[in-house]
Amino acid sequence: xxxxxxxxxxxxxxxxxxxxxxxxxxxxxxxxxxxxxxxxxxxxxxxxxxxxxxxxxxxxxxxxxxxxxxxxxxxxxxxxxxxxxxxxxxxxxxxxxxxxxxxxxxxxxxxxxxxxxxxxxxxxxxxxxxxxxxxxxxxxxxxxxxxxxxxx
Amino acid sequence: xxxxxxxxxxxxxxxxxxxxxxxxxxxxxxxxxxxxxxxxxxxxxxxxxxxxxxxxxxxxxxxxxxxxxxxxxxxxxxxxxxxxxxxxxxxxxxxxxxxxxxxxxxxxxxxxxxxxxxxxxxxxxxxxxxxxxxxxxxxxxxxxxxxxxxxxxxxxxxxxxxxxxxxxxxxxxxxxxxxxxxxxxxxxxxxxxxxxxxxxxxxxxxxxxxxxxxxxxxxxxxxxxxxxxxxxxxxxxxxxxxxxxxxxxxxxxxxxxxxxxxxxxxxxxxxxxx
Ligand SMILES: Cc1cc2nc3c(=O)[nH]c(=O)nc-3n(C[C@H](O)[C@H](O)[C@H](O)COP(=O)(O)OP(=O)(O)OC[C@H]3O[C@@H](n4cnc5c(N)ncnc54)[C@H](O)[C@@H]3O)c2cc1C
Ligand code: FES
Ligand code: FES
Numbered sequence: 238x239x240x241x242x243x244x245x246x247x248x249x250x251x252x253x254x255x256x257x258x259x260x261x262x263x264x265x266x267x268x269x270x271x272x273x274x275x276x277x278x279x280x281x282x283x284x285x286x287x288x289x290x291x292x293x294x295x296x297x298x299x300x301x302x303x304x305x306x307x308x309x310x311x312x313x314x315x316x317x318x319x320x321x322x323x324x325x326x327x328x329x330x331x332x333x334x335x336x337x338x339x340x341x342x343x344x345x346x347x348x349x350x351x352x353x354x355x356x357x358x359x360x361x362x363x364x365x366x367x368x369x370x371x372x373x374x375x376x377x378x379x380x381x382x383x384x385x386x387x388x389x
Numbered sequence: 390x391x392x393x394x395x396x397x398x399x400x401x402x403x404x405x406x407x408x409x410x411x412x413x414x415x416x417x418x419x420x421x422x423x424x425x426x427x428x429x430x431x432x433x434x435x436x437x438x439x440x441x442x443x444x445x446x447x448x449x450x451x452x453x454x455x456x457x458x459x460x461x462x463x464x465x466x467x468x469x470x471x472x473x474x475x476x477x478x479x480x481x482x483x484x485x486x487x488x489x490x491x492x493x494x495x496x497x498x499x500x501x502x503x504x505x506x507x508x509x510x511x512x513x514x515x516x517x518x519x520x521x522x523x524x525x526x527x528x529x530x531x532x533x534x535x536x537x538x539x540x541x542x543x544x545x546x547x548x549x550x551x552x553x554x555x556x557x558x559x560x561x562x563x564x565x566x567x568x569x570x571x572x573x574x575x576x577x578x579x580x581x582x583x584x585x586x587x588x589x590x591x592x593x594x595x596x597x598x599x600x601x602x603x604x605x606x607x608x609x610x611x612x613x614x615x616x617x618x619x620x621x622x623x624x625x626x627x628x629x630x631x632x633x634x635x636x637x638x639x640x641x642x643x644x645x646x647x648x649x650x651x652x653x654x655x656x657x658x659x660x661x662x663x
Contacts, residue, residue: 256393256394277431291497297423297424298423299397302444346493368492368494
C-alpha cells in the first residue's frame with residue numbers, strides 16, 4: 238500500500254506491506270536507526286517517537302496508520318546546525334543516561350510530556366514517563382533532566 | 390515480531406466501516422487504536438485476514454453533554470476521555486479511570502470503544518462504565534441498537550457485539566455529585582490491574598464493579614444491596630466477591646485476589662463517602 242509520511246520535515250512516499258510496523262518503517266526503510274526496539278511488546282517505550290506531535294510506541298503502530306501524518310524521530314530533534322534540542326542538552330548536562338539505549342524514547346516521551354504539561358512537578362514527570370523503562374540510571378537523573386528542561 | 394499478512398482497508402465513516410466488514414466476512418476485524426489488537430497479532434494470537442481501520446472515523450471522537458447523560462464517541466482516545474471537561478464535571482469517575490489506562494503513549498492511541506469492544510475483564514473502562522450503568526450504542530447492517538453495560542459482557546473477550554456490528558457511542562448517566570473512587574492495585578505503574586474497583590455512592594444508591602475478578606467485568610451488586618439495606622461499609626465490603634469468579638495467574642492466587650477485592654472495595658466505599 239502506498240503511504241505518504243513526513244518524517245523529520247522530509248516528505249516520503251513509500252509502498253509498504255500493511256503489516257509493516259512504524260518502527261520497522263523508520264529503521265529499515267528510511268534508515269533512521271535512532272529509534273530503538275527494546276521489548277517489542279509495547280512495554281518499554283524505547284521505540285517512542287512522535288506522530289503529529291504526540292509520543293506513541295512505534296512497535297504498536299502500523300506504518301499504514303501513520304499515512305498522511307507527520308512523524309518526528311530522535312534524529313529530527315537537533316537543530317539543522319547540529320545544536321542539541323533543549324531536552325537532549327538537559328539529559329547530557331544531568332547525566333540522564335548511561336548506556337543510552339532507552340534515551341531516544343525517553344527524550345521523545347519527555348518532550349511530549351512537557352508539551353502537554355509545561356510546568357510539571359517531580360511526580361508528574363515520574364508518572365508521565367511510566368511507559369518508559371531504563372535499566373541503568375535508576376531514573377533519578379532522567380527526572381532531573383526533564384525538570385531542568387522545564388526550567389526547574 | 391511481525392503480524393501475519395493481512396489486507397488493509399480504511400473506513401471514512403461508521404456506515405462505510407460496517408459495509409466493509411460485511412463485505413470481507415467473519416475473518417475481518419475493526420482496527421481502532423490497535424493497542425489491544427496489534428499486540429495479539431504480533432504474537433499471532435490473532436490472525437485476521439482483513440483489517441478495517443476505523444481510526445480515522447473522527448466524527449465518532451467526541452464527548453457531549455446530552456442532558457441526563459454524557460455521550461462519548463467510540464473513537465474517543467483515552468487521553469481525550471481523561472482530559473474532557475464535560476466528563477470531569479459530570480462523570481469524574483470515568484475521566485479518572487481513563488487516566489489510569491496504560492501510559493501516556495498508550496492513551497494517545499487507545500480508544501474507549503476499542504477497550505469496551507475488546508471486553509477484557511482486566512481492563513479499566515469496561516468495569517468503570519458497568520459501575521456507572523452505561524448504555525452502549527451499536528450500529529450494524531440492520532440499524533442501531535442499545536445494549537445495557539450489564540447485558541454486554543458474555544465471557545472472556547466476548548461481548549454481545551456481532552462481527553458486523555460496530556460500537557459507536559457510550560452513554561454514561563451523569564453522576565450528579567455522587568462520591569466516587571477508583572482503586573487499581575498493580576505492581577508496575579503502567580500495568581493492568583491485578584484487581585481494580587470502580588465505585589460511586591449517593592445516599593442509599595451505589596454502583597460497584599470489579600476489574601480482573603472473573604471472565605467478565607463484575608458488577609458487585611451484593612455490595613450495593615448490603616449498603617442500601619443499611620450495612621456498614623466494612624460489612625458491605627465483605628460481600629465484594631459474591632458475584633466474582635477470579636482465577637489465579639502469575640500475579641495472584643484466587644485467595645489473594647479475593648482478599649484484595651474486599652480490601653479495595655472497602656477503601657473505595659470509604660473514599661466515595663456516603
Ligand atoms: C502497554 C499497554 C498497557 C495497557 N494498559 C492498560 C491498562 O492498564 N488498562 C486498560 O484498561 N487497558 C490497557 N491497555 C489496553 C488499551 O486500553 C487499549 O487501547 C484498549 O484495550 C483497546 O482500544 P483500541 O482502540 O486500541 O482497540 P483495538 O486494539 O484497535 O481493538 C480491540 C478490539 O476491539 C475491536 N474494536 C475496536 N473498536 C471497535 C468498535 N468501535 N466497534 C466494534 N469493535 C471494535 C477490534 O476489532 C479488536 O477486536 C494497555 C495496552 C498496552 C499496549
Ligand atoms: S519496543 Fe516498543 S515499547 Fe518496547
Ligand atoms: S541508560 Fe541504559 S537503559 Fe536507560
